[in-house]
Every structure is written in structure tokens, then in C-alpha cells.
Amino acid sequence: MEALKTIWDFFQNEVLGMNWLNRLIETILNACGLDTTGKIGASIQFFIYDTVKIMVLLGVLILIISYIQSYFPPERAKKILGRFHGIWANIIAALLGTVTPFCSCSSIPLFIGFTSAGLPLGVTFSFLISSPMVDLGSLVLLMSIFGWKVAV
Template identity: 65%
Template sequence: MNWLSTLSDLIQHQVLGMAWLNDLIGRLLTALGLDVGTRVGGSVQFFLYDVIKISVLLGLLIFGVSYVQSYFPPERSRRILGRVRGLPANTLGALLGTITPFCSCSSIPLFMGFTAAGLPLGVTFSFLISSPMVDLASVVLLSSIFGFRIAAAYVVLGLVIAVVGGSVIEKLRMESHVTAFATAARSRVPVEVSQAGGPAVDVADPELTRRQRLDFAGEQTADTFRRVFPYVLVGVGIGALIHNWIPQSWVETALGSDNPFGVIVATLVGVPMYADIFGTIPVAEALLAKGAQLGTVLAFMMATTTLSLPSAIMLKRVISGRLLAVFLGVCMVGIIIVGHFFNLTQHLLM
């Protein structure tokens, strides 16, 4: 089994983590006369390494995810989700969110379309929660920094939050709190009754050729990368600042094991911010290196990506304030619970 552990370390550190790239950048900066052992030199090395690493992985991953996404256009997704009910439907909605856009704001138009199509409210909210919080690309990027076990646990628990959150909202029967815009749109969407008894949108799905799917993936990659890259730069910049300029004692006091409210603080701080998972990963990496607890860091990531202020403002246009408060409350409670779980099991996962 030693060879398996060696192979796993090789993939995590050299292939995904690109440790060789960090060493190369360090040698190049040293050759240019910059001491990477200083705060300034260390910040430059951290910034260049993380920007290049994340950009390379991001481009490859978005292309792969977009190619998979070409098999699940909105019309097909609506029809699939319309054929099931209850917990299986919420689970399917959460899983579908893993292959859709990468930030909360870009997920809302699809959420509105699903709501307008008459899909159960729980299904649409399970999708809305999982889409920004968990995606296929995040598994690889999380693995490159935190390892496979933490990445897998993050994805599984993220899906659990999405499924449970959607189920709770569905049990509360708050369909009347969807605004007239979405309710009126439902009557304009043709549906058919499936064998399972649920509505399924009757929209033809064009079969794309491989060339068309590759073109679609290329266009999605370019468009998504343009939108995501500024947040990557900001996230890496903040990470470099934390990594080289913020005293470790400060981070340990605020987010370490001595602060029992660290998870709650991280969640509340993350809610008003706006970034996708790729922009928060460098910040999380730096915080963890400075002594923050794993669960506290991941709770910050989940809150920032799922409960951003811009997405809440957009949601307020299609759902009532009461339903929005329930959505935010359910997600925050779920994130806090998951954060404490990661803190309790950190010694097993790392």
C-alpha cells in the first residue's frame, strides 16, 4: 500500500498542487535578485504561483465540465427534474447543480426558469444551493490544496446541505411566496404528465455533434474564465496578504481552536461577500496555513459562494422576503453545522 500512498501524494502535490511550479518560480525570482524569504518576495511568489496554478487548472476543468454540461441543457434538465418527486427529486436537483454555472448569481436565471416551469420549490432550491457551493471543478481544486479526503467530504456535505435545505423549504409549503413574475410564467410553459405523475417540460432536445459540443465547451470556458479570473486575482491577492503579512497569532485567535464561535464568525463574515469558489480557495489556503481550523475555513468558503449579497438582491425579485429569510437561515444553519463537523474531524481528515 506504500506505492498507493506515494502515488496519491504525487498526484496531490506535484500534478494538482504543482509544487514543482512553486519551486520553479522561487528559483526564477531568486535569480532575478528577489529574496523569497522576505515578506515582499514571499508575497510575489505566492501570488504568481497561485494565479498560474489556478488559471491552468481552471481552464482545463471548466472545459471538461462544460463538455459534460452540453448533455444537460436547461430544457433536458427541466424534463428530467419534472419526472421525480420528493427526496429523489431534491437529490437530483442538487446533483444537477454540480454541472452548472460557477457562482450564485449565474445560477439564479436557471433557478427562475425551473420555478417558472412549475418544478417543486424544494427541487429548485436544492439546485440553487448546490450550484455555487459544489461543482465538479471544485473537487479537483480542493484536492490540490486540502487533499482528496477533505475535497470528497466537502462535496458530500455540500450536497447534504442542498438536499436537506430544499426538503425543509418544500415541507414548509411556501409556494405562495414566489412572486407573480415566476407564477405567471408557469402558465406559459407547456408541460406534459410523465409516467411518475409529475409535470415534465415538453421541449425537444437537439442532439449536438462532438464538434458542436467541443465548440460549446470552448465558448463556455472563455466566457467563464473572463468572469471568474478577476475574482481569482483578488482572492490570490488576499491570500498572499494573509500568508505573508498577517501574524499567525491573529488568525489563531480569531479562527483557531481557542475560539468556539469561529465557525459562526466565519459564516457571518462570508455572507455579505461575493466570490466564486475559485476566488475563495486561495484565501482558505492562506488562513489554514496560518492556524485557522479546517471547518472554520470551509464554512467561510461555503457562506461566501452560496449566500452572497448580490445573489440575495437578485432572489428578492422573484421570491418574498419571508422565503428569502428562510433560505438564508436554512443555509447558514447547515453551513455552521458542517463547519463544526469538519473542526471535530480535522485530525482524521488531514
């Protein structure tokens, strides 16, 4: 069990947390003569680290979303959401946006795919608004703090 915890900690810190990247940038900045323990050096290190990390994460996210979209074409979404009309279509699209684990960076390409598939604009906006603002994690958090009535 201890080995499993060690593996998880390594994965969480080094792969997901990208601590290796932070140490690499610190080494490069120190080699350039910049003191990373001071305010200016630490700020520069943080800026470079966060910029590179966000670019890598966005690149991976865009790759995954593009891969998913190649197997889930917009026509299929139109076929699923096209069965519903009126307010029910908006509710289903908002629920679909709620259960998808996407932020606004990946919701916008899905929104564009929905509009290119010919879904009504109101339905696509229901998805777009609910997707980055309401997710399953925040719903569970709200439910655990305030109860299911407030969360719903």
C-alpha cells in the same frame, strides 16, 4: 503497498498541489534577483503562484463543465425537473444542487442552462443557492459531528 503510497503522495503533491509550479516561480524570481525567503519576495511568489494555479484550475473546471453540458443538455434537465411542481420542484432542485460537486463557478453556467431550458426561476434559484453552499462533503462532516438530524 509502499509503492502505491509513494505514487499517491507524488500525485497529491505534484499534480494536485502544483508544487512544481511553486518551485518554478521561486526559481524565476530568484533568477531575477528577488529574495523569496523575505516577506516581500515570498508575498510576490505566493501571489503569482496562486494566480496561475487558480487560472489553471478554473480553466480545467470550465472545460469539464462544458464537456458535461454537451452531453447533458438543458432540455434533459427540464424534462427531469419538469415532472415536479410547486414546493416539490424546489426541493428536488435543492437536492440536485446538494449532490452536485460544483462550486459557484460551475453552478452559474448550469443555472443559465436551466433558465434557457425554460425551468421556472424559483426552481433554478433553489439549485443555485444550494449548490455551492451545501455539498455532500459538508453534509457528511456535519453528520459525523452533530448527527443526522442536525445535518438534515
